[in-house]
Amino acid sequence: MSTSVDDYAVGRVVETQIHPNVSWGAIMVGAVVAVSLGTMLNTLGLAAAASLVETLTRETPTTQSMAVGSGVWLALSTAISLFLGALAAARLAHRWDMTDSALHGLAVWGVATLLAAALLGSAMSGGVAAGVRGVGAAAGGAANAMGAAVPALTPEDALDGLGGRLFGQGNAAATPREEAMAEASQIFLRRMRDGQWVPQDRARIEVLIAAIAGIPQPEAATRINETEAAVQATLQRAEETARRAADAAARATAVGAFWAFAALLLGLGAAVLGARSGTHPGRAALARRRDTVRV
Structure with a gap:
């Protein structure tokens, strides 16, 4: 007041x-x-x-x-x-x-x-x-x-789906075949990660594939090249799909x-x-x- x-x-x-x-x-x-x-x-x-x-x-x-x-x-x-x-x-x-x-x-x-x-x-x-x-x-x-x-596709995942193309069905004994397949897989995945072949790795994997699949070494070399191209194509498709999904998610977030x-x-x-x-x-x-x- x-x-x-x-x-x-x-x-x-x-x-x-x-x-x-x-x-x-x-x-x-x-x-x-x-x-x-x-x-x-x-x-x-x-x-x-x-x-x-x-x-x-x-x-x-x-x-x-x-x-x-x-x-x-x-x-x-x-x-x-x-x-x-x-x-x-x-x-x-x-x-x-x-x-x-x-x-x-x-x-x-x-x-x-x-x-x-x-x-x-x-x-x-x-x-x-x-x-x-x-x-x-x-x-x-x-x-x-x-x-x-x-999910992100790794070379290991791609090779798992294409392993039959690379190794085929050979007549080698079970244990030696498994050991050879494991060694060949390691060599192949190392090439996919490094982006190029190491000469001794290339020669070694041709020998291993020929022994595993029971085929001549020149045919093994051809099979390796085909599998290499298939794995690269699979990885590229997976990357493209992931990029499209990320782009769509970004646009949706912006909207x-x-x-x-x-x-x-x-x-x-x-x-x-x-x-x-x-x-x-x-x-x-x-x-x-x-x-x-x-x-």
Whole structure:
């Protein structure tokens, strides 16, 4: 309460009620409301997207259309939830100034964003986290799964699939054949890793293959060359597949990031608009007369 000499002179007392600049309680309530509504709407979006999958009739929408639809839904649900959360915060904070209300809406947006990020980053289980995370990651899910399903192919793996071409079916005794195959495999893999033949290794493997497969040494040399070309082709195809998967995953990540940025930007505008909508200029004058001046 504050008074002045002139006020006493005219027999009037001015009572001033001071509000704090920031109402953190209202901001936290608005943020919780926004995150809860966003979780509910995103869970609904996930259910709608899952209902469109038709594996039996193969009428499932394309990955691109699903990604676009998920991004649009994420942006709209974010805007709606932040608008209502900021509106609730402005009403609870009793802000009668448009600028103060807009700043409270901005604070609701910031707190809600941090709260949502903390919830998504924690080890939550159940449908709430799955719903929010599922809609946000729908754009890149297929590409990431494809990239994870393409392991790096090693020369050993390639040779395992082409060992019959190299060794054939010989008549040597079991133990000597196994030892010879092991030595030949080591020599062949060393060549694949080094990128070129060591002269003594080349001569040795021709002898081993001829003995293992029971064929002349010139035919063994031809078989080694064919197997070498086949292994290189297999490795090149595997590398190309892995590169395509990585490229698709990178593009999907970029698209998802752009959609997330658009959702945050739209949510920011919605939060400010919602907070300003929660302010009634008509009630502001009455509140100021009631709260600041009493005669």
